[in-house]
Amino acid sequence: MSRGFRPPAPPRLLLGYGIVVAGLAALPWFTELTVYSHNLMTLAFLSIAGALAWNWMGGFLGQVSFGHAAMFGVGGFVAARILLAGPVPAPLAWLAGGLAAGVFALGAHPTLRLRGPYFSIATIGMGEATRLLFTYWEDFTGGSSGLSLPIQTDMKHHLYWWGLGLVALVAAASWLIRHSALGLQLLAIKADVDAAADLGVSATFYQDLVFALSGAVVGVTGGMWASYFSFIEPNDMFGFDRSIAFVLMAVIGGVGTVLGPLLGAVVFVLLRQYLLASYPQLYLGLYGLLLIFIILFEPLGLTGLWLRLWRRLPWARAEA
């Protein structure tokens, strides 16, 4: 395998990417988005970024993490503390939050040599321990009463573009990772750790790298989340339900596919909004059912469904 392996982005794909990003960026100026849908889209962007980053670990490497809320919370609280400390531009605070979350993720190094169910269960333990410790650390997180951030005018409004920018970056990174030598190495580790090691692909190194990167992105998302709500509370930021959300978004969209988690996150956010409004008492169970159906009938989620439909379309058949 040559290190220079990198197929160029097909021009059509690049064009489509540019049009979608530019179109979404311009959308608020061209249409009369209500404040509600403007904000809903911002939340969707943040969720998409988190789901795509989770997928680097859970999909590309096949290490299903039930503890990504730990990095989300660390990023959120570090960013919040910086914003409370003085007049720092918010994006710098988010970056710092992301950096802190990335470093924090490196602390999980010992668990990364665990594979499969052991890793997954260790992440539940790490996530819950982190939640308890940070809830207890009142000087930093404000304990159960949480932290209120200084209100910045228009911050919520502008976060639309910051969130979109983050998604654009993370989506491009997902594509690049998948279509680079790194992506192949991750795939090799996922398929067979020992065989990969025989070929000189160090599972330890790449898992650390990917976990730190994934954690850093989720940390930045956490920082933006803090700015969006201007109030954060450790039991929510570090909560198990938040870790589950990352898993669900990626699984609904298609674990391990490049852009599936993006679709999954959109569906998740819309569904959640709808379910929370109409059937608040049912929404966890419905997600559980969805998870069961996806695993039993379409392990690649929406992406798999899409591929099936695509193959049935007349022009796809003509090409084949």
Add this chain to the structure above:
Amino acid sequence: MERFIDLAVSAVLLAGLYATMAYGLGMIYGVLRVVNLAHGGVIMAGAYMGWVLHGRLGLDPYLSIPLVVGASYLLGVGMYKVLVRHLPRGAAGGPASLLLLFGFWLVLRNAAYLLFTGNDQSITTTWSTRSVALLGTHISATRLAVLGVGVLVPLGLHALLRHTHLGRAIRAVAQNPDSCTLVGVDVERIYTITFGLGTALAGLAGLLSATIFAFNPGSGSGELLKSFVVVVLGGLGSVLGTGIAALILAVVEVFAILVMPSYLTAAVGFIMLVLVLVIRPGGLFGHRVLG
């Protein structure tokens, strides 16, 4: 010194519960190579079964053991037939089984929430406040009973595995399912029974813990993690190993109160899980659980 004895006694009493909890998880993993992520959910379900039987029919939790165990067994058989059996072969231990059973856990949680609301519940009987004087301290009668069941049930199961035809079949399937097919063991049937037995134990553990601790639809993740610690630490298929591992976990948890604020003792189990996985993934006694 008195406090020390108090703590030691309560650790021993807790260990029986942990052993029961863990034995079911270890059994399913040992035979099917599937980590039952819904284990915590079944424990929670068992607690509610006992609670309903006690509240509606006035049945003493210890008299309702056969009912709860039977119902949990059927639940496990259903889980296997409807869900686990359809996982692709070979990938059974992979992310797919985790996600599938996790989905089932969410469904269980939601069902409990709909049926019983999110309030904390517990089973209190007329004799749950009684205590027995022993070793210079007073021991709550409920906890003593829990310990008794927690010792008897794994021992009984061990006897079943060692000395019956079914037990031999289960152990054989755990070693090599393909050869079992060759000699005429119905592997699917053994898988079904094992999954049923594993969840029956989880249900029993839930019922037992409901007589000591409060529970709500969200509980179960702590129980799952503790079971996992005990399984990894104690190794598979060894009653003694499970018992010792359960005792270690209980002792560490109980004595943590001496050195840290009580709020944080809940984190001890989680931290211990990570430490055990990282430092001694092979368990204490060399029955390697890590594949």
